[in-house]
Amino acid sequence: MALVAQDLLFPADPASRSVARDLYAGIKDLPIVSPHGHTDPSWYAENKPFPDPAQLLIVPDHYIFRMLFSQGVTLEELGVPTLDGAPVETDGRRIWRRFAENYHLFRGTPTRLWLDYTFANLFDLSDPLTVDNADNYYDAIAAQLATEAFRPRALFERFNIEVISTTDSALDELKWHAMIRDSGWSGRVLPAYRPDAVIDPDFEGFRENVDRLGAVSGCDTGRWQGYLDAHRNRRDYFKSFGATATDHGVLSAQTANLAAGEAEVLFDRVRHGTADASERALFRAQMLTEMAKMSADDGLVMQIHPGSWRNHSPAVFRKFGRDKGFDIPTQTDYVGSLKPLLDAVGTDPRVSIILFTLDETSYARELAPLAGVYPALKLGPAWWFHDSPEGMRRFREMTTETAGFYNTVGFNDDTRAFPSIPARHDVARRVDCAFLGRLVAEHRLREEEAHELAHELTYGLVKRAYNL
Amino acid sequence: MALVAQDLLFPADPASRSVARDLYAGIKDLPIVSPHGHTDPSWYAENKPFPDPAQLLIVPDHYIFRMLFSQGVTLEELGVPTLDGAPVETDGRRIWRRFAENYHLFRGTPTRLWLDYTFANLFDLSDPLTVDNADNYYDAIAAQLATEAFRPRALFERFNIEVISTTDSALDELKWHAMIRDSGWSGRVLPAYRPDAVIDPDFEGFRENVDRLGAVSGCDTGRWQGYLDAHRNRRDYFKSFGATATDHGVLSAQTANLAAGEAEVLFDRVRHGTADASERALFRAQMLTEMAKMSADDGLVMQIHPGSWRNHSPAVFRKFGRDKGFDIPTQTDYVGSLKPLLDAVGTDPRVSIILFTLDETSYARELAPLAGVYPALKLGPAWWFHDSPEGMRRFREMTTETAGFYNTVGFNDDTRAFPSIPARHDVARRVDCAFLGRLVAEHRLREEEAHELAHELTYGLVKRAYNL
Amino acid sequence: MALVAQDLLFPADPASRSVARDLYAGIKDLPIVSPHGHTDPSWYAENKPFPDPAQLLIVPDHYIFRMLFSQGVTLEELGVPTLDGAPVETDGRRIWRRFAENYHLFRGTPTRLWLDYTFANLFDLSDPLTVDNADNYYDAIAAQLATEAFRPRALFERFNIEVISTTDSALDELKWHAMIRDSGWSGRVLPAYRPDAVIDPDFEGFRENVDRLGAVSGCDTGRWQGYLDAHRNRRDYFKSFGATATDHGVLSAQTANLAAGEAEVLFDRVRHGTADASERALFRAQMLTEMAKMSADDGLVMQIHPGSWRNHSPAVFRKFGRDKGFDIPTQTDYVGSLKPLLDAVGTDPRVSIILFTLDETSYARELAPLAGVYPALKLGPAWWFHDSPEGMRRFREMTTETAGFYNTVGFNDDTRAFPSIPARHDVARRVDCAFLGRLVAEHRLREEEAHELAHELTYGLVKRAYNL
CATH class of the missing domain: 3.20.20.140 (Metal-dependent hydrolases)
Known part of the structure; x- marks a missing residue:
């Protein structure tokens, strides 16, 4: 849970x-x-409509990307745009997977509580996020973001x-x-x-x-x-x-x-x-x-x-x-x-x-x-x-x-x-x-x-x- | 209580x-x-004998009047004397009422604990102080202060x-x-x-x-x-x-x-x-x-x-x-x-x-x-x-x-x-x-x-x- | 205990x-x-082999002698060596007794936890250390320190x-x-x-x-x-x-x-x-x-x-x-x-x-x-x-x-x-x-x-x- x-x-x-x-x-x-x-x-x-799950939840959230960066994930891998337009990851699903495989880093942080709450209450996803269900998460969130609600x-x-x-x-x-x-x-x-x-x-x-x-x-x-x-x-x-x-x-x-x-x-x-x-x-x-x-x-x-x-x-x-x-x-x-x-x-x-x-x-x-x-x-x-x-x-x-x-x-x-x-x-x-x-x-x-x-x-x- | x-x-x-x-x-x-x-x-x-309840408990206590002042009560209303003798409230009962109507401001502070203890153990007043019983409080304290004990x-x-x-x-x-x-x-x-x-x-x-x-x-x-x-x-x-x-x-x-x-x-x-x-x-x-x-x-x-x-x-x-x-x-x-x-x-x-x-x-x-x-x-x-x-x-x-x-x-x-x-x-x-x-x-x-x-x-x- | x-x-x-x-x-x-x-x-x-109990546990431990010093025990009494060779206590048993009679000073400190753990688990001494059993402690520790184990x-x-x-x-x-x-x-x-x-x-x-x-x-x-x-x-x-x-x-x-x-x-x-x-x-x-x-x-x-x-x-x-x-x-x-x-x-x-x-x-x-x-x-x-x-x-x-x-x-x-x-x-x-x-x-x-x-x-x- x-x-x-x-x-x-x-x-x-x-x-x-x-x-x-x-x-x-x-x-x-x-x-x-x-x-x-x-x-x-x-x-x-x-x-x-809001954009894809990564663009909504990961790329703009400095609480998230700073923690990942501190543990060796580059900002480019997370799709954070460069000032000079040098290329960064644009595939939301890949960004999401990278995030999911590092989700344990947020244990004990408020970010974890906010995300778990949001996953469960907003997107009806209450299994803990893992590498294995990262794609399911991504698809479920993307599908919901496309709706009027x-x-x-x-x-x-x-x-x-x-x-x-x-x-x-x-x-x-x-x-x-x-x-x-x-x-x-x-x-x-x-x-x-x-x-x-x-x-x-x-x-x-x-x-x-x-x-x-x-x-x-x-x-x-x-x-x-x-x-x-x-x-x-x-x-x-x-x-x-x-x-x-x-x-x-x-x-x-x-x-x-x-x-x-x-x-x-x-x-x-x-x-x-x-x-x-x-x-x-x-x-x-x-x-x-x-x-x-x-x-x-x-x-x-x-x-x-x-x-x-x-x-x-x-x-x-x-x-x-x-x-x-x-x-x-x-x-x-x-x-x-x-x-x-x-x-x-x-x-x-x-x-x-x-x-x-x-x-x-x-x-x-x-x-x-x-x-x-x-x-x-x-x-x-x-x-x-x-x-x-x-x-x-x-x-x-x-x-x-x-x-x-x-x-x-x-x-x-x-x-x-x-x-x-x-x-x-x-x-x-x-x-x-x-x-x-x-x-x-x-x-x-x-x-x-x-x-x-x-x-x-x-x-x-x-x-x-x-x-x- | x-x-x-x-x-x-x-x-x-x-x-x-x-x-x-x-x-x-x-x-x-x-x-x-x-x-x-x-x-x-x-x-x-x-x-x-000690003076009236307000002069004893409110007017000289900077823990009390600073909190009231922070919420817009003037020091004059509380009877705090001015250096130049400009008039301030002298009616102890009015000062006491002003204090009682703001007693909620002290929730969570030590002042509240000290006062409740003093009311109950010294003056035998163990109903919580409110606007409604402010006069009763005042009278009871004033009466006791007048006694030898x-x-x-x-x-x-x-x-x-x-x-x-x-x-x-x-x-x-x-x-x-x-x-x-x-x-x-x-x-x-x-x-x-x-x-x-x-x-x-x-x-x-x-x-x-x-x-x-x-x-x-x-x-x-x-x-x-x-x-x-x-x-x-x-x-x-x-x-x-x-x-x-x-x-x-x-x-x-x-x-x-x-x-x-x-x-x-x-x-x-x-x-x-x-x-x-x-x-x-x-x-x-x-x-x-x-x-x-x-x-x-x-x-x-x-x-x-x-x-x-x-x-x-x-x-x-x-x-x-x-x-x-x-x-x-x-x-x-x-x-x-x-x-x-x-x-x-x-x-x-x-x-x-x-x-x-x-x-x-x-x-x-x-x-x-x-x-x-x-x-x-x-x-x-x-x-x-x-x-x-x-x-x-x-x-x-x-x-x-x-x-x-x-x-x-x-x-x-x-x-x-x-x-x-x-x-x-x-x-x-x-x-x-x-x-x-x-x-x-x-x-x-x-x-x-x-x-x-x-x-x-x-x-x-x-x-x-x-x-x- | x-x-x-x-x-x-x-x-x-x-x-x-x-x-x-x-x-x-x-x-x-x-x-x-x-x-x-x-x-x-x-x-x-x-x-x-390690030296006597005092030389092992008291004399070199600044957590211990600083607390004793703060309460008026001199460093000389505790056997702490002077730079100019001026004499200090060398009798380990006397140092140990001085320590034992002040052991209450360590209540609430980590030093107390470390020592009690060490006494009980390393030296099998689980009665609380007091002035009265200080010599027993000293002898028991000294005897064990002399062994191969x-x-x-x-x-x-x-x-x-x-x-x-x-x-x-x-x-x-x-x-x-x-x-x-x-x-x-x-x-x-x-x-x-x-x-x-x-x-x-x-x-x-x-x-x-x-x-x-x-x-x-x-x-x-x-x-x-x-x-x-x-x-x-x-x-x-x-x-x-x-x-x-x-x-x-x-x-x-x-x-x-x-x-x-x-x-x-x-x-x-x-x-x-x-x-x-x-x-x-x-x-x-x-x-x-x-x-x-x-x-x-x-x-x-x-x-x-x-x-x-x-x-x-x-x-x-x-x-x-x-x-x-x-x-x-x-x-x-x-x-x-x-x-x-x-x-x-x-x-x-x-x-x-x-x-x-x-x-x-x-x-x-x-x-x-x-x-x-x-x-x-x-x-x-x-x-x-x-x-x-x-x-x-x-x-x-x-x-x-x-x-x-x-x-x-x-x-x-x-x-x-x-x-x-x-x-x-x-x-x-x-x-x-x-x-x-x-x-x-x-x-x-x-x-x-x-x-x-x-x-x-x-x-x-x-x-x-x-x-x-």
Whole structure:
């Protein structure tokens, strides 16, 4: 059997397990609210069939190909496209077999749980995947993907998704979102404002991007005030499509709050490409604070995702480009780094900032103490490498006692892998029920409180935190 | 029911729980030894009734008001006094209601456990606190506080406190301690020497404080040797009131051990206000080592509490002052920082230094290895944000295997909240019994050893470590 | 009874315990593969009886004497030799009694488990050690050590050691290994190449060491290319004795990859003693990368053990020398530090580098993400202070979800304490079975997979990772 037991992820001791099971029964069928992810809005707009099993499940999933790569499988064998068009494997069945013969590598990982769940619940394949049944798997999945019931909109409805947010460049015209809106389909797909390309002077094409920002906004992005106005304009444009949040991927959580004149001078240097590395970092730091101030005005919730050293291997980056599994967490400071921003808006009741981390040492030491006192701060869920049973358990164990449950915001699936969305939410729900079950069994929480909290962690908090 | 089950905090599996329960039965009624805390000695000296429930339990407790503030309740609504006297809520009942309607925010926090324990065991209120019974709670607590049985000395005796230490400025004349001593009351209330105000050049009024230190000690604090003599004089004065320990709150654990001439020059610069930031930090570092050397001579146990970024929000600090929940932990180094001090006295059998941390990453990496070899070092218990069930469990899991149990020093309640003292000790006792119960159930410790250890962790170690 | 229960270290809940017990039954009798340790090859070569119980078990074991020292027992009382020959206790029985009367200090530590296992299983002493039976213990152990059955080779066979690696200076002529090879004894004892003395300019006698390296290799170590050739020569020499690995103890994981000309200039400065501290650090960094490049050519597996501040107490170092329990872990960076090396060989399929840490914060944040993508990297087991039940559990919990099981390499006992080898492997096997048992009980792994994994973690992975 695939790993889809009724008691999956519940504590082994009968007392905790029994409570966890009851809690889960009360929330497992709640709709999915997905406020942060990377699914492609064109899927919902065009509603075309998904491609073959390998192209859907293996080739775009960096969790999968990074593990295989670490054990000697080349990215070419897995069909990952090269930047220069050098040939890679294109036969989905061969890619699938290569994956199947290495499926044991995922033992003990969340990827394994997501895949087993998806195989069993979405594709009705509950024998464990092996080399021997790889072709059967491939054929069964391919056949189902060709049917109407497996088109994106049908799956969206089947997955019971109440609302999903995509992540979109500040320069995006949001044509797919417009197409979805105009289609009459009832699915709620919202954009989120991700301005890295026009905020980070080290982003590829930054200066051209800022030019384009001027063009799409009708503001003079050659000047600091015009540049800020352009952001305001685009944020409003995103809001008009239902956006409720912005998203900021940054190497560090460093913020700054310069006097207006200083910021202007800094912008001019950045704009003309004469800023040095520390000035470029300072500009990024300043822009986090500017975005927070705009949030005070327009109410968009701000998400900060710091701490990933992107594209760690230059060889892989040159050959295959971004997002190839070589984004590695680094040590991340929050207490000092966020201070300028917090001094500006940390106690402003109009501001809501959700903090994420890849550095778990900050949970108990920095993030929970900060979120447990600043009204503007909340804690995002366990993220990326920590979106896993042990990672989510540690998140609760290390944040709850200082920040409580109510300074957290439910779950983010943060995924490009559309078919895995129900699996990811299911794992999160189970881990939260397991944690609550233990608290009840240890008499640290009354059972009726745990039921309320299970509902909040699954549904209530995310709706309120993201204004959804 | 409030969270006061017989098996509170014991592991859910029956084997571990059964051992934990037996261990706890053996130590739960041991007297409380409280070697480090912040209760007000005037309470025991004057023995006046405590004020209304809100003024006793809510207004002074930064654990409580920081959580409420983080969720949008203002400090004014909670009656926290402003520095400039701007009006705040003074109606205790209204403050209490505001607290009661937000009591769910504390689910999963130690504050909740302490309060439920206190409500049930001290005030005989065991229905869970809600908006609906908030007034009943208020009235019942207020009525009891007005009785003789709830005066400070009566509670001290009811709580079975064998000895408690307050924390007192080096400049304090200890008049309340004198009044207690002269009153004939048998309660043992000791001072502890806290010289931050005369050691830290960045402390408000540092230079005047050092003048006053000269006046109260009769030493010439205009000179380095006189200044050191003044400390020796005050330490002796504190010892004459039964003090057995000193306490040092510092941003970092940095120490130094300058040649006498260098220290003298540094003192002169600090004394005349001409030291720059790095010299002021060096002076703090030097003074930790000086205090350790004095401990070698006079036998006072030295406590070092590093790593808190005090008053992180300038807006709150300006309006409400210190200790308003905005003290945030930071990353803390010990291995390099303590080296000068350890080179000086680390293997001196006369010296005993108790180290605390707000940075749990140092437990297994630095503190346990240091305390597991240096005779002068011992580990203070899980502190502040980590004085919680999960925090105390992590402390044991991450220190015991390298430092053992015998390089730890029992529990510190570290509290201003007098009524919560029994609750805090009870939680610590339960968590230790739970940890020991697991070790026995996993056959890592014999049951009779666990009984001995439970007694040591509750009573023996603290008595010996603090010479009480 | 000593702590040798059948269910030692298995989870207390019956479901997990039952699986753990079954898994353990399947692997407990597998041979010991010990790819990294510090036993003395002369033992196996000469096969003389071991000395008295104290000289065998107490005097050389820094885990033991550091704990006793931390509680006020002097190293002299424990018979630890002084560098200047100042007298120390030489009566083994007195040393043993001192140890026995303090045996309670080891409660909760792995040392206690290793010793109880060794007493019971090797010496048939299963009453707990106390002051009262200390002499009986001493006599019984001494009597057995005098017999043929307790000679090194007999124990090697009794311990079911399939292969063991020692750790040997690059300058070592490997005469004991030659003697073992030529003796006709079937025991497999391999050397490992440890070049710290000729790579670290701060090592005592570095320049003379490099001279000797020239002499033993016949290469001109006065020149950069000759120096590199000398390493190649010695690595080949070690390989001719069966070595499959190199080992590198470094303060930091810093690496560099200089252009050839720059490296040559740097070498000249280091060679002539004119390099400053940062140049000496750069040389160490460069040499890690050079060693990795040589591994690509000759196939020796590279082990990197960073992060220990050696000889932290200068007083103890001056009196007693190295390895006296004063090696303290420090914070360790990998993501930035290893980048130059990884840029050079991180995706080279011929390279295999095993990373260790004393800084557990790097497990989930850095090491698992790095090993989970770079083909050249694998994770060494929980090391030194973390070679303990809780330490090994945290290792699995913090690495498995990102790196999987297959990017780990089984267990290293890393010990000088020959009699403790079976105990250490037994603890590791039990902790792994406990972890796997929990995964099965929580339905995160199928039971047959857990059996396969238990075999891999005990035997398969170490054999493959070290090419044994």
